[in-house]
Each structure stands twice: as structure tokens, then as C-alpha cells.
Amino acid sequence: MKRFVLIEQLLKDKGIRLTTQRRLVVRRAVSHLHFTAEELVADVRAIEPSVARGTVYRVLILLHEAGVLEKHDFWHGPPYYEVTFGKAHHDHLMCVQCGEIIEFQEPRWERLQEEVVKQHGYQLLSHTHKLYGLCERCQHVDPKRASKPPHLHVEEVVA
Amino acid sequence: MKRFVLIEQLLKDKGIRLTTQRRLVVRRAVSHLHFTAEELVADVRAIEPSVARGTVYRVLILLHEAGVLEKHDFWHGPPYYEVTFGKAHHDHLMCVQCGEIIEFQEPRWERLQEEVVKQHGYQLLSHTHKLYGLCERCQHVDPKRASKPPHLHVEEVVA
DNA sequence: CTAAAATTGAGACTGAGTCTCAACTAGATT
């Protein structure tokens, strides 16, 4: 089953009306790994120019509220979004020198986390773990000779 | 030694000119646990109204580039900043509704992390863990009526 | 002291995202 069909069902189950525009925006959104809101606007309009900017942003809010959209913030520039529906949860280990990204799962973390959250009376909605370091290869390279770290940008994934 | 003195030294060592305005902004910034940029602008101006908004934002960029400023993003609203220099490591639990930020330490977590990193041959340099959720109060409040109090935690006052 | 370089204040500007509202559906109900 296509991912967007399942997401449409998810929205429907929440009593959200499925319009032509929403279907289109959702389909374009799931077709990208990472995208900025404005990129999505342009992408949707390349297919159906009449779709309003506000409509696209409203769909992003719907997906966010449905818990299937992640936002990746950087210091510079607009955030990148990512539809996470149907993807297994994972965290990230990144090399600050070469930009390598390792994705991994750690159930003990996830358990510990629930514990911490309950201690403070919180209801957990989502979380982000990012580990920054040097990969084996980069540990043995003279920093002066090392290639510039490719800025994480769209490759950076937040759990 | 006061934290802001050490930060001023850090900036100086980077060849950054220390002006009266910069000293004031740094001192006000380190006096808060978490703050939005606009809160800092208002805070600084309460002491010295002539300081320009741009000056405050420029100091934030300097602190960021010096690696002593962390940015905490939410879905709604502006990011919160935090001067991390000289503080014991901690992670964050944030309420997405009211913006409350709880800092906590979890040694088991940190240990587990070292383990994971070593498994991949990495040398850990830094990390961030952010847990997003609803605080106890916000779980029982209609989102539409929820107040949005800025959580301006004052740690120390600098004249 | 003087000149060059960096920083500042003020406010215009940008860009992301939100809001308003009249016109328009999707989907429920005859």
C-alpha cells in the first residue's frame, strides 16, 4: 500500500476532510525525503498552479498534528520537513568532519526516556537525539588536511 | 570566575572586539537560563535603551560562532537560546504548548551513549537530546485557551 | 595623533508563516 494512501486514511480517521488540494500536497510531500515549505509550494504549483500558498502550509500543520511530520531546524535558513509516517524510529550519530551519518536504534534509550518524562509529569510527543563526533577515519586525519565538513543541511535527520 | 568574564576572554581570543554594548549583551544573556532573542533585546534595553536590536542579534551570532550558544526550536513561536559555556552538561524536556523548558541530567543515558558511540568507532564530541511533550498543566488545558507565558528564568542579576 | 578598520544605531527590508473573508466544495442528509 502506498504511503500517501495510508496517510490520507489517517487524516480521514481524524475527521479531516480530504480535498483534491490536500491529496496533491500530501502526495508531493511524501515523494520528497526532505523539503522546505517553500520548495513544497513550488513543487505543488508545478503541477497545479492554482493551489494557494496557505493551503500548503495548512497541510503541513495537519500532518504535524497527525504526528507524521518532522521539522529539522538549522541556524541559518528555513527548516526542512520530513514525512515520517511508515518509517522506523531511529536516532543519529554524525561525524562533524566528513559529514557521515549513522542511523541506529537503541531500545534502552527509548525506555529510559519514558521514565524521565514521567518523572516530570510530561506527556511525550516526540524527541531528538543527535550525537556529534569524529568517525574512525577522521580521528586519524590531520584536521588541517581534512576536507571541509559538508554542511549537514538536508542530510541531517532528526529523530 | 564569573561566567561572562570567561566568555569575554573567549571572544577576545578569537580577535573579536569587546565593546560596551557587547559586554552588556553577554552579561544579560548569561544571566538567563533560556531566552528568546526579543526577550534579550527588551532585557538589555531595560538597562541601556540605546542599544540597537541589530547589536543584540549580532552578539547572538558571535556566541553561536564561538560555540557557546544553543538554540532550542519549537513548532510554534521563536526559538529559545541558551548560553552553555561553563554549565554542567544537561538535556532538555520542553512543553510544546507553553514553552516551559526543564533541564535534567541522566547519567545512565550519558553512559549508554558512550557505549553506542564506541560501537561505531566514533569519538564523541557533543550531543543534544531534546524531548518534546506536554507539561502537566498543558495536558489539562484546552489548547485554544492556553496562555503562552514566556519562561524567563532569571539566574543572576548583573548591574 | 592620525588613519584604517570595526562597530554601532536607526530603520528599511526580507522571508517565513499566519490571518481574513468571500466564494467554494466534500460529504452527510434527505
Add this chain to the structure above:
DNA sequence: AATCTAGTTGAGACTCAGTCTCAATTTTAG
């Protein structure tokens, strides 16, 4: 199928955070 109505849309004005410009000022180097 026709009707009804609450939810949705397009268009563009609007808000807000953050950046930029530039003349005036301040700092540092010589």
C-alpha cells in the same frame, strides 16, 4: 440526485523574527 452546511479554498494583506544598509562613531594600529 438534489440539498444543506460546516469545513476549505484562493488571494492577498498582514505579522513577526531576523537581516541588511549606511552614515556616524568608536576602537585599535602605527
